[in-house]
Amino acid sequence: MKLSYLSTSQISTSQISTSRLCGAVLLLLLCVYAFATPLLSAQDAASQNLSQILSLPDGNSWFGTDHFGRDMWVRLADALRLSLSMAALCVLTSAVIGVTLGILAATGPSWVDRTLDGVTTLILALPGLVLVLIFAAIVPGSFWMLYVAISLIQWIEYFRVTRAITQRIARSPEVQSSRLMGFGAFYLFRRHYWPAIAPQLVTLASFGAASAILMMASLGFVYVGIQPPLAELGLMIVEHFPYYSDAPWLLAQPLIALALVVLSCHLLGGKKAS
């Protein structure tokens, strides 16, 4: 009985780590492609060549060219770089803010907790995409406005998880005794809170990155996000759609790229924290 329990749990953990590993490798490959291409390629994402539009992939342009004869290999890398940078910035910002405020809410005076609870209720009252859409409308086509809007929504997830974990641990005997021994707040954080929070952060960050990328692509898709001629995945999907019957591979490229990035993030995140 005990043996079978052990073996199944071992199988399930190794399965989870395999899928997580796949996600990490895939994400790494995509990052290398996105960030190394501008260094290695002499092509430029904006230069048009109208005598060679919608061309099939060949030795010169590896992914073919789009409706303005722009090189897709470079443009796709540009779009991915934009999405990945946005995701990284949003994850970093919202994680730092969320974890800090979460610990403050759990360990600080109760009015801090109540205030922050009110703030999150306020923000969560509006669907995230609608909030981002309004922000995007204030300064159209701005990368930084999107960044602010997405981070404004995403810190809440980190905040909630951190607060829940810290609240549980703050009542535990080991933290109580640490406190009685006179250890300071920073020691408590480093020794007790952080080790409990950190494993959750990977999952949160992966799903957060995926949703940031999706959010940005969604805005590009309804034409209120990043503006042309910049390459952005959602925007490219709309731009290429009219050429579907002539060049289906052109439409497929941003679709596949988007799906791959999001899939790699989801795989990396593993099972969503329950």
Next chain:
Amino acid sequence: MRLRNLLLKRLLQLLAVSWGVGTLTFLLMRALPGDMAYRIAAGRYGMDAVDSDAAALVREELGLDQGAWSTYWSWLGDLLQWNLGNSLVSGQPVSESLWHMLGHSLLLAGAGILLAALIAIPLGLASAYHGGWLNRILLTLSTGMRALPVFVIGLLAVVVFALELNLLPVAGFGTPAHLVLPALTLGLSLAAIANRVVHTEAERVFNAPFYEFAQTKGLSAWQAFLRHGVRNMSVPVVAFFGVQLITVVEGVVMIESLFSWPGIGHGLAHAIFARDIPLIQGAALMMGILFVLLNTLVDLACYWLDPRGGQLA
């Protein structure tokens, strides 16, 4: 007691939505670069037809010549009286076009949710009951589906059913056939996650001691499922649906834009593109209010299903 707190919280959210949307759209109007009145007039009459008279008219109409604070208060005051103004582009009252859009959005959302339930519940139950390869296939499918944003699912549906097979119209509205693809898109993207939740909950209940006992004491599989299974499974599933509401609302925005479905999401995206600020405010407000109201309904449903008042969403 818990219920009262919950309803109070939802009421607070309703106020927060109104204030937040009002303030953001106010900022939006103030943030228009250049002479605001001129820009708005240009949006209304077209870049070539605009002159300083038109700009003056707009300035007077929107009270742009007054101070920021007094404009802000009167803006919020109008909002509280549901006086949403006229669209800058069409000139029609915003509240009128909102009601029109609301019907279309609710139809789409309702059809999508119904379809999701029809797909997810049987699949989830089957994979929990059967397990094995069925579960594995569904898990893979769901994971893949979740990696696709809802507009990509919609786009693929258009490509397959409308462009390749010529079965259904690409976009638009009017006939029941126009509803099929948007609703299918919404339904599929919801079902991708929902079938896993149903699976998990069903598995939990099927393996629970009380369920085993129900069968041991002589109930048939069907009786045990109806008497002891359904209600126990439904609480977490309904609560999860509350979490998923955000996917519904966001999905509706994207799907309406993709299929030119004349609902609120489509209206919002168009208003943002045309910088039609009263309509942006109205559409965002409507979505926010709808979101809070639906959340309240989910809360009430959970309360009714599980009177013990356990963990509400």
